[in-house]
Amino acid sequence: MSPRRVDKEERRNEILEAAITVFSENGYHASRVDDIASRAGVSKGTIYLYFDSRESILLAAFDHFMEQLRDAFDHTLGADATPMQRLHQILDLSFEQFKANQTLGRVLFDFWSASMYNPDLPHLDFKKMYGEFRDLLVDLLNDAEQVGEIRVDRPALTANFLMAIVDGITLHWMMDPNIFPVENLTEQLMTFITDGIAVR
Amino acid sequence: MSPRRVDKEERRNEILEAAITVFSENGYHASRVDDIASRAGVSKGTIYLYFDSRESILLAAFDHFMEQLRDAFDHTLGADATPMQRLHQILDLSFEQFKANQTLGRVLFDFWSASMYNPDLPHLDFKKMYGEFRDLLVDLLNDAEQVGEIRVDRPALTANFLMAIVDGITLHWMMDPNIFPVENLTEQLMTFITDGIAVR
Amino acid sequence: MSPRRVDKEERRNEILEAAITVFSENGYHASRVDDIASRAGVSKGTIYLYFDSRESILLAAFDHFMEQLRDAFDHTLGADATPMQRLHQILDLSFEQFKANQTLGRVLFDFWSASMYNPDLPHLDFKKMYGEFRDLLVDLLNDAEQVGEIRVDRPALTANFLMAIVDGITLHWMMDPNIFPVENLTEQLMTFITDGIAVR
Amino acid sequence: MSPRRVDKEERRNEILEAAITVFSENGYHASRVDDIASRAGVSKGTIYLYFDSRESILLAAFDHFMEQLRDAFDHTLGADATPMQRLHQILDLSFEQFKANQTLGRVLFDFWSASMYNPDLPHLDFKKMYGEFRDLLVDLLNDAEQVGEIRVDRPALTANFLMAIVDGITLHWMMDPNIFPVENLTEQLMTFITDGIAVR
């Protein structure tokens, strides 16, 4: 309500951005609260006014990431395109996200790792996130089949393959930015997905 | 006459196995040298008779992993199969590796993360590893085209897609073992790869 | 308004004094950071807010010692005395320093030892320190000759002898405080130096 | 009695020599039992067949040093020289000892330091050693006075000055080998001692 209220949110976000930057440079484990504080231009104590612990910053960063991703999707997918065009957009978007913001990609990696070893971290719910994403893709695939763009026997499995290949590409890309074509990666991938490599 | 004598190689391996187990349970960062020691049934000091540092255990574990993988490949791929049959074998093998040895999979994840933030760790050379793997796949794909099993315009890119999808699947699998069919995953994937999803 | 604020210089000095005390009681090598901390009445971590490492405390202590010595010299030597009177003052001062502050003497010993085995420790530059001291003495001796108080063929060598005898006395003194007269040591030494022991 | 007996003594000495070498290179505190063992060409365990502890090696080394020094004195001082000639010899000998055997000099330094902080170490009895040495010098000075070579009011104090200057010179020499003339140091020092620097 009061202008202070806004400031608080804002300050919290500043710290979060700083944290994400630091995480992405050194990885979560090598990132010190001190680093985050000085990057955010606040004192170390201040961090603890906005976050409970170092780990909670990671969790908040994850939420932040998810929000951004969802936002991007919402902004892009509304259009009146065919299902396969929308799949194309989704792939494009995913890669763009990472290309434009390698920072988040690397941090996501740490999220993932953290959630793997702490499957109970309530906030780092990758299963849920991918579940939602899978549902979205399944709907898309079903729509595409409906309109005759593709055929799919097992849409869930196919959706999983799609998610796997996107994540795999991202992972490899982070490791070595040169192995995938920058320009038309999505096109190439779409072709791979739709046509396969069998002779016909 | 002879003093307390020990097969140093063997002891080293025991410690390494213990380390890999501990790593896979807690992740590298949360794994204490003490944990490794007690898991291996030796004292902390003994660890340092066989390894220079905690990090060097990680590197050794990576080498260990790579060796096992290479061994598995060498044992399997000699056969007189068609190129695509051999691709099938490779995929099968990769998944089997992880299924049989989730431990290593999780640790590999930490390797990957570590190498991302320390691109100069000489031993954690994922680029080289994947480079070799890509070459192998490219040869395979070219062979397959030669014998008319498939068509490939850009074998290197296709190989990259293949590696990406395998790693992506593994990653997702580690996160949630239920999302992929245990029985015939490789068949399903081969179908996806060869046929694509386009209507025809 | 203002957070817990502390005169950092002062706190640093407190720790330094504590360290020097501990060093002098146990020697540098047997002095634990914990000992210094509890002597200074702070926690171990606090030590590291003011010093980079245990060794850096030693170096700082050396600087501290040098500063005190220089100060003492500056305060004493300005007077309008003859050169030999000033030499007398210098000797007096040196012994007083050690008598009043055995602590520092013992620590100086450790400095010396440390610098012998680490000739490159930049801060523990005994050569430089003694070089400066030698210059000062050479000037003094030359002045003294000029005014006819003494004769010196080789002032630098004589200066070295003087420094050697002062350090030697100090050393022996630290070992056994009883072997030198407390009252008129400087007089006795001056007599020894000026008159020699030859019959005449 | 048995030849083994001889070997044992010999082996012990080998270890001792190795230890002294190692001590002189790195200082006592930085010298590891491992270093001594490998320098001596024996295993670490063997060290403990001949010495109780690392410290006892230092103590034994001190005895070794003292013995050598005494031997050197005994060999040299028997001659039929005037008392002052014998003083000359003693000084010469002391410096030669250090020049020829810097190793021992540096270690002596560590002995000294150790004894300072552990005044109860029974073997490292510098007081006793210097007491004996002082007695020897006092006798010498008295003899010299008797034969009219010198005059001394307080022979003990003079002896202390002599010991102090010798040790001081040695100390400075170890720090910087260039500050004293190599050739005729003893002559120069004798002149300084006998004549003093006063005008006459």
Next chain:
DNA sequence: GATGAATGAGTGTTCATTCAT
């Protein structure tokens, strides 16, 4: 609200010493 000095539990690593062979 903000600060930053202080804390102290935690951990990697070392190394003198032991002892089974």
Next chain:
DNA sequence: GATGAATGAACACTCATTCAT
């Protein structure tokens, strides 16, 4: 006697967290 693998106490240093101001 000799070995050298094993031990584990000891210690320097780190850093998330607290809290007085």
